[in-house]
Amino acid sequence: MESGVTAIAQPLNILMLSTSVGALGSGLGGGVELTLRNIAVELQQRGHRVQVVAPTGSVLTHVPLIEIAGQLQVAAQTQDRTAAIAIPEDAVIANMWQYAHQVQQDYDVLINFAYDWLPFYLTSFFDRPIAHLVSMGSLTNAMDQVIQQVANQFPGTIGVHSRAQAETFAFADQCRSLGNGLDLVLYDFCEVPEERLAWVGRIAPEKGLEDAIAAAYQASLPLQIWGAIQDEAYWQTIRQIYPNAVVQYGGFLPTEQLQRSLGTCQGLLMTPKWVEAFGNVAIEALACGVPVITYRRGGPAEIVEHGKTGWLVEPDSIDGLVEAIARLRDIDRHTCRQQAEQQYSMAAMGDRVEAWLRDVLGEVEG
Structure with a gap:
């Protein structure tokens, strides 16, 4: 554009x-x-x-x-x-x-x-x-x-x-x-996703990764994680808490590689324990056509259009995340891309x- x-x-x-x-x-x-x-x-x-x-x-x-x-x-x-x-x-x-x-x-x-x-x-x-x-x-x-x-x-x-x-x-x-x-030219729309979920961000306690792992485990879906590990002890602790969860860590990727993999996911989980200022990854996901499930907290809650480009969940509710995951197919991925183009x-x-x-x-x- x-x-x-x-x-x-x-x-x-x-x-x-x-x-x-x-x-x-x-x-x-x-x-x-x-x-x-x-x-x-x-x-x-x-x-x-x-x-x-x-x-x-x-x-x-x-x-x-x-x-x-x-x-x-x-x-x-x-x-x-x-x-x-x-x-x-x-x-x-x-x-x-x-x-x-x-x-x-x-x-x-x-x-x-x-x-x-x-x-x-x-x-x-x-x-x-x-x-x-x-x-x-x-x-x-x-x-x-x-x-x-x-x-x-x-x-x-x-x-x-x-x-x-x-x-x-x-x-x-x-x-x-x-x-x-975003430079939307760098983000490819993916119409048919794979059966997996995504989580992207710094790996640190305030990002609440453990909630995403718990929800994905309950939903019986693999969770792909990308981001820099800022707190190694935190990362090791949550891996020990959920030893049976299907989790794949892909490291920190530049935009071109991240969007290519993120776009193939069924949905993005955002589980902040603090007030996120914005949530760049939310609009990156939308640009790829990926619906976003996020807690009704901070900047991401201002980005996601509930029921249209994702689902807003009550903060810290694992059950709410699981229920939203089950409704990901109700979201039109073309609408997600359109929101990114119109607003971001x-x-x-x-x-x-x-x-x-x-x-x-x-x-x-x-």
């Missing part, structure tokens, strides 16, 4: 700073990696000059990339709500933002993709405006406080992916909901992001 009409009259010079919990392409950054890639590609296609800064070892095709060395940051979702801010020695997040400060005059606007305290704290020390795309809901008091401060001092600069995500913050009305989008194209996402950047720059100029 072609890009929409450019909302910004003059091309912009844009510096994007990636997540600091893992290299692009590693899977450790979760949905942020795909989101950054798609936004960068779409804005570049619209004539903007885009430069991405990311940890050493990152892979990003067709977009200029600056790799920065340093120690990776601990993922925020592993921290307690009252956890203190901690920055490792030779932190990559500090090195990335030191570089950004040095080159900021070459850019019109910076976009922060890191859910980390430091970029928010540094915002007032930059001469160039910073648009922050927040990738998670409320997790720690320290993060809530610093994001709130930026929202107050720099109105309109806080972007989120869904209203459910925004509503986890006390400053929900100060957040700009941007959704996400690169063009639609690009329009939303451009409008946001226009408003961020308007606030500075005005």
Whole structure:
């Protein structure tokens, strides 16, 4: 699908700073990696000059990339709500933002993709405006406080992916909901699936993989799992709990390989134990024609059209998942693909992001 009409009259010079919990392409950054890639590609296609800064070892095709060395940051979702801010020695997040400060005059606007305290704290020390795309809901008091401060001092600069995500913050009305989008050319529609289910995501406790395994086992269907193992102990524990479940782990795959395998599945299970900001994998599945079964929690519940492109299940209900699995054949896979095309194209996402950047720059100029 072609890009929409450019909302910004003059091309912009844009510096994007990636997540600091893992290299692009590693899977450790979760949905942020795909989101950054798609936004960068779409804005570049619209004539903007885009430069991405990311940890050493990152892979990003067709977009200029600056790799920065340093120690990776601990993922925020592993921290307690009252956890203190901690920055490792030779932190990559500090090195990335030191570089950004040095080159900021070459850019019109910076976009922060890191859910980390430091970029928010540094915002007032930059001469160039910073648009922050927040990738998670409320997790720690320290993060809530610093994001709130930026929202107050720099109105309109806080972007989120869904209203459910925004509503986890006390400053929900100060957040700009941007959704996400996909390069639909990369996703092939599959009309006739195999008798198996899919689960895709970082393998960590907040993703609730154990519920998907339990439901697939009760439904007597194999479960194909893809994603980076972020918590090895958690992965080993749930495999021991369900030793007889037919589970196949396919590792973390790039988009082309993932969509080819995901598209052949009968349905995708999403079982988050927390409020997902969005759920890129949901729209990836829909783009392949795969219905989505998800808990009625967070961003995925805003994506799935109940009874049309999947089923919404009460949170943490294994029985509800099993009942929905039995009704997967009621979903028209063509309708799933149509929803992706109508709501989650690169063009639609690009329009939303451009409008946001226009408003961020308007606030500075005005």
